[in-house]
Amino acid sequence: MSDKEIHEDQKYINGLLQNNSFIIQAIYDKFVPKVINYIKQNSGSAPQAKDIIQEVLITIYNQAQQKGLQLTCPFEAYFFLLCKRKWLNELKKNSNKEVTINEEVLSKDDDAFTLASETTVFGEQQELFNTMFQKLGDACKELLKATFKIKSMEEVAKSLNITYAYARKKKSLCIGKLTKLVQESPKFKQINTY
Template identity: 35%
Template sequence: MHPDQKYIKALLENDHKLIDEIYKNNASSIKKYLLSRGANEEEAGDIFQEALIDTYKMAYDKNFTLTCPLNAFLLLICKRKWYNEVQKKQRQGVTNLEDGVFIDKEDEQNAEMHVRQMERESLVMRMLDKISERCKQIILASYTGISQEKLAESLGVSYGYLRKKKSICMSELIALVNQKK
């Protein structure tokens, strides 16, 4: 576990003092990088904030262990986000990820591993938005804390049908995720 794990905890606990430190230690270098790649200041702020929110979501179950400095991790997330933004909008901007910022090789590999996990999670949530409305409804409803029996009753279907349909929906989601990997 890297000592910067305290910042992950700070995001989960909404600790203003430490979150201020995250910005103090990282915002300037990441902003400089993004501006040099064609982003404006507002976009840089949005990307940095999204990176922190994605980190919070990934760490929400408290099972995430940071194994590299937070700066290496955040820089890599922001680079990827900006790259995707430029690709998506086909706008002008530098998509070369090289930055000239020195990051230890091992830290870079660890950051890469974390970002891959983050992207995997984000892919699942994006594909959940892409499956049929009924499937999305059934999958989301199963996380509301209502028992499966009550849920089936609320949806006006039998418990057996709901189980079968959920299985089909999850398989559909998994197939979509595998297809996009």
């Protein structure tokens, strides 16, 4: 992707990264109505559209933060494709009906298609990480939450009333446990990208 020019719509990605309310509002005003229409025309409701859109925006935000997402196509095409796929997957999950994902207008080398595929895989990986995180014991969850919220291990140790060395060790063992849970999951093999 690095040899391709960044699209001017990167401003939407940057706006999400900066938690810029105005940009988020602009995304809702400009691009969301089309997604709502699509979902409503395909057996969905407005509240379902609301959830799909929020989940997609959170995935884009996470990918931008963790992987430095760079947009090489218009935001609208990328965003619409992501929401559409997520919705069709949702339909597939909740019904036994066969749903065909028809992407007739896009060829394989289309930037929007490639980027949306990367984001979809990234989103699935995040979902897997989240599911496994929930399976951790309460002590691990508490420690990890405190670690990444407070950001200083000294303070974390103090707040949990344990020593600094023990807090550090415990943190790595908890992430280690999570590593094992993730790797043992059958889904891991399908979406492992690194």
